[in-house]
Amino acid sequence: MGGHPFRPPWRRGRSAAVIEHVPSPVRRHIVSVPVGPEAVRRARVAVAGxxxxVGVVPGSAFADAVLLVVSELVVNVLRHASRSPVADVGITVGAGQLVISVADAEPHLPSLEPDAMGAGLQLVAELAAEYDGYVSAEPAIDHDGKVVLVRFRMPS
Incomplete structure (x- = not known):
């Protein structure tokens, strides 16, 4: 082969100064929590662990907000998705955001209109908004169910 070292296609012919900064990698952790009396505690322990x-300071106001969101979303699974054998609870961090996700086997999406949300989901939306975030819900991709996602901007 020639004397030129391999250069990835995005670097060929460009100086290093024009290469955009690559964002930090996304870190994602998911735990399946059996739906039952210990579900909330198990989900909180898994996320706090x-x-x-993921860069969250344990015991901080942000950590408390995240754990309260986890609690409320898992309680909603217990109340509204009783046919779900498990709740898949995820914590994902990347690009300055932290996302909590809770998936269950109930395909009915919750209403996210302020007038139609229950007290728990309203609390979740308020906590997300305190950290420039929001709540969304979507059908699950790999099963007949849904995923509720809560996005937060990571505090500096």
Missing amino acids: RFGE
Whole structure:
């Protein structure tokens, strides 16, 4: 082969100064929590156990808000998706955002209109808004169910 070292296609002919900064990698952790009396506690413990890896300071106001959101979303699974054997609880961090996701086997999407939300989901929306975030819900991709997502901007 020639004397030129391999250069990825995005670098060929460009100086390093014109290459855009690559965002930090996305870190994602999911735990399946059996739906039942211990579901909320197990979900909170699993999410709190990942705080160090994803840059959340344990015991901070932000950590407390995230854990309260986890609690409320898992309680909603217990109340509204009783046919779900498990709730898949995820914590994802990347691009300055933290996303909590809770998936269940109930395909009915919750109403996210302020007048139609229950007290728990309203609290979740308020907590997300405190950190420039929001709540969304979508059909699950890999099963007949849904995923509720809560996005937060990571505090500096």
